[in-house]
Amino acid sequence: MPTVLRIKGYRFFFFSREPLEPSHIHVEEDDKYAKYWLNPVSLASSFGFKAHELKQIGKIVEQNSPIFRRVWNEYFKQ
DSSP states (O other), X not given: OOEEEXXXXXXXXXXXXXXXXXXXXXXXXXXXXXXXXXXTEEEEEEESOOHHXXXXXXXXXXXXXXXXXXXXHHHHTO
């Protein structure tokens, strides 16, 4: 479960057994969780985060999506 980024208390990561899904990033903070598709960036699912938190996380994902996609592609050799 490679961690790609830690910022503002959030951990951005992906699972190593998901190469067949479109590129995405998981986010967690404490017991809250979300998943964002990367191309285009959109919320796939969430649990526990409030709307204002998802808005902030969405901005972080947008800003860092080139890094997330690069790491995804390097990891899964795409």
